[in-house]
Amino acid sequence: MSLLPLFQWAAHAHVFAVMRDSKWGFAAVEMVHLLALAALGGTVLVVDLGILGIGLRRQAPSRVARELFPIFLGSLLAMVVSGALLVGAEAMKCYYHPAFRLKMVLFALAVLFNFTIHRSAVRIPSTWSKMAAVASLALWLGVGLVGCAIGFL
């Protein structure tokens, strides 16, 4: 199944017209995307670096992860919604953009990893949880790096 029709629909959809036609509409959504990046990135860094003994190292990582989960989830949702609007405004550019495609793959992996392996690995501090923290940091960093590349390439 090809996603092309979906992107073609988005390219003409009325909902994205405001974003396509106004400079500041697009800018405003970019700003939301960046604000959510601060919150999402902040929670990922504090949780994963804490597991690795940097930053919040005296607290149990499972507890830190649980306490920060609402921020993680809220900012993740904000990223997805603002991100979807940005894609809607530049649907065809994104569809054919290799960096965008890679970002979506990495993003799917990062989310999947977070809610499965990472979640259980965090419970008991071990080499296993440290590896999960490194993998999580690498995945999210990858999403960020490739995300920046969409704008440059």
Add this chain to the structure above:
Amino acid sequence: MSLLQACQWLNDTQLATAVRESDIVFPLIETVHVLGIALLAGTVAIVDLRLLGLILKKERVSQVAGQILPLTWVGFAAMFGSGALLFLAEATKSYYNPAFRFKMLLLIIAGLNPLIFHTTVYRDVSLWDEAHVAPRRARLTAYLSLTLWSAIIVAGRAIAYF
């Protein structure tokens, strides 16, 4: 030498020209600057939210703040270094950019805020270290910090649109 002349001089230095004219270096520095937001503003926000009693309320304020502060400093160094290079490359353009000017103003206030906080309310942190919600003045600092850093991110993005 006026501020404008200083910007023009910086703009014409070899380093500025090299960064400006490179197809790879400029976007790479921008990437560091964008992703560094998480390390600087993200960690600042976590301490602010602890002061407000929204997260980690059973942890001591001084423990959370003390352990996270080094991360914030690393974030600050990355942001300051990359930001300085980005400014250098477009010094003259930045001088005339209203969003850039506003961002610099906000940065000064955002710098003074923790300075005042640490020399006043935070000196008595032992008295409210275990309180789930910090005293009013500390909460005020936290609200101000969250507002300022959000505004800095917004103003920073706006620079590209002027």
